[in-house]
Amino acid sequence: xxxxxxxxxxxxxxxxxxxxxxxxxxxxxxxxxxxxxxxxxxxxxxxxxxxxxxxxxxxxxxxxxxxxxxxxxxxxxxxxxxxxxxxxxxxxxxxxxxxxxxxxxxxxxxxxxxxxxxxxxxxxxxxxxxxxxxxxxxxxxxxxxxxxxxxxxxxxxxxxxxxxxxxxxxxxxxxxxxxxxxxxxxxxxxxxxxxxxxxxxxxxxxxxxxxxxxxxxxxxxxxxxxxxxxxxxxxxxxxxxxxxxxxxxxxxxxxxxxxxxxxxx
Amino acid sequence: xxxxxxxxxxxxxxxxxxxxxxxxxxxxxxxxxxxxxxxxxxxxxxxxxxxxxxxxxxxxxxxxxxxxxxxxxxxxxxxxxxxxxxxxxxxxxxxxxxxxxxxxxxxxxxxxxxxxxxxxxxxxxxxxxxxxxxxxxxxxxxxxxxxxxxxxxxx
Numbered sequence: 001x002x003x004x005x006x007x008x009x010x011x012x013x014x015x016x017x018x019x020x021x022x023x024x025x026x027x028x029x030x031x032x033x034x035x036x037x038x039x040x041x042x043x044x045x046x047x048x049x050x051x052x053x054x055x056x057x058x059x060x061x062x063x064x065x066x067x068x069x070x071x072x073x074x075x076x077x078x079x080x081x082x083x084x085x086x087x088x089x090x091x092x093x094x095x096x097x098x099x100x101x102x103x104x105x106x107x108x109x110x111x112x113x114x115x116x117x118x119x120x121x122x123x124x125x126x127x128x129x130x131x132x133x134x135x136x137x138x139x140x141x142x143x144x145x146x147x148x149x150x151x152x153x154x155x156x157x158x159x160x161x162x163x164x165x166x167x168x169x170x171x172x173x174x175x176x177x178x179x180x181x182x183x184x185x186x187x188x189x190x191x192x193x194x195x196x197x198x199x200x201x202x203x204x205x206x207x208x209x210x211x212x213x214x215x216x217x218x219x220x221x222x223x224x225x226x227x228x229x230x231x232x233x234x235x236x237x238x239x240x241x242x243x244x245x246x247x248x249x250x251x252x253x254x255x256x257x258x259x260x261x262x263x264x265x
Numbered sequence: 266x267x268x269x270x271x272x273x274x275x276x277x278x279x280x281x282x283x284x285x286x287x288x289x290x291x292x293x294x295x296x297x298x299x300x301x302x303x304x305x306x307x308x309x310x311x312x313x314x315x316x317x318x319x320x321x322x323x324x325x326x327x328x329x330x331x332x333x334x335x336x337x338x339x340x341x342x343x344x345x346x347x348x349x350x351x352x353x354x355x356x357x358x359x360x361x362x363x364x365x366x367x368x369x370x371x372x373x374x375x376x377x378x379x380x381x382x383x384x385x386x387x388x389x390x391x392x393x394x395x396x397x398x399x400x401x402x403x404x405x406x407x408x409x410x411x412x413x414x415x416x417x418x419x420x
């Protein structure tokens with residue numbers, strides 16, 4: 001009885017130490033990437049190559065989901081707003097919810113599952129097949145050569161992807177409410193334009209997506225670098241990337257929103 | 266994959282991304298028609314501002330000519346001091362009338378400016394002398410009941 005109690009407390013302590021250690025390692029790893037990224041930014045071809053795999057290849061999923069999210073928002077918003085006779089406000093609803101929240105958050109979630117997991121698997125497999133160690137033997141720094149370009153590709157492409165997501169969403173909302181249901185196009189756009197503020201809404205959404213980009217890219221490269229060098233370890237690391245990214249994105253979103261939109265309107 | 270094709274795709278990606286940001290700011294955020302840069306300040310004292318908020322539009326004949334930038338409570342006159350930023354393109358006579366109105370039944374409140382006939386124009390920092398408070402529903406109902414009671418007494 002007593003033994004079981006101590007062992008359960010021990011497991012809590014073990015888990016806590018493990019997570020704290022991992023968090024500290026991730027922070028040091030992040031600073032290490034920043035310190036060593038000068039080399040990879042000077043050889044921009046490396047980042048370019050990763051931008052293709054991380055950014056361009058994520059385009060399809062981001063654009064299509066953005067379109068559908070906007071269409072659903074349009075339908076649902078119209079359904080509710082028409083009860084109050086203010087169905088022209090659907091443009092405002094779609095644009096505000098996309099630009100402020102859904103654009104950055106959903107794009108980051110999709111990005112983490114599409115590109116983040118791929119980055120983790122790639123780096124983890126390189127580690128498992130000892131390619132990273134081989135690079136170290138040849139005096140090529142694996143963090144500068146492999147990790148930093150992927151990190152910067154993630155950071156650069158995230159804001160662009162979020163913006164494209166929002167634009168496709170607004171277009172989807174327009175398609176459903178104006179073309180399909182028949183809300184007046186003029187009031188759709190004018191209500192949207194008079195209620196969306198450049199500094200307050202669009203710049204804040206952009207800042208959010210930059211934060212998410214840094215978070216997702218850091219988590220993805222860290223989990224890959226930290227993965228146990230086995231087939232099972234790589235698969236676990238990939239899962240951890242997606243789960244941790246999702247949790248960090250949503251938590252960070254709440255904190256950022258609390259700082260940005262404190263009911264000042 | 267060929268290096269040049271990859272560069273092409275990444276270039277397209279970046280152009281699309283910047284294009285999306287531009288569309289967001291110009292088409293959705295409507296940055297093109299209203300800029301904070303060139304505007305002048307007016308001040309108005311209101312007895313009751315109702316639900317007026319900072320950033321609410323200032324309209325004249327329904328056209329947005331500026332924004333509310335600040336709302337303070339004055340301890341000297343015990344009323345609300347509202348600061349408006351009006352676009353430099355629009356100048357108003359000294360005897361302009363400012364009133365707090367509501368857009369639609371459930372809409373937000375805004376400030377309506379009715380131009381007067383004075384030759385002198387309002388300049389930056391000037392005070393709008395004639396103001397009209399927001400309509401408060403309770404006061405209106407109270408006045409209606411009061412009038413009704415007065416009518417009933419006459420009979």
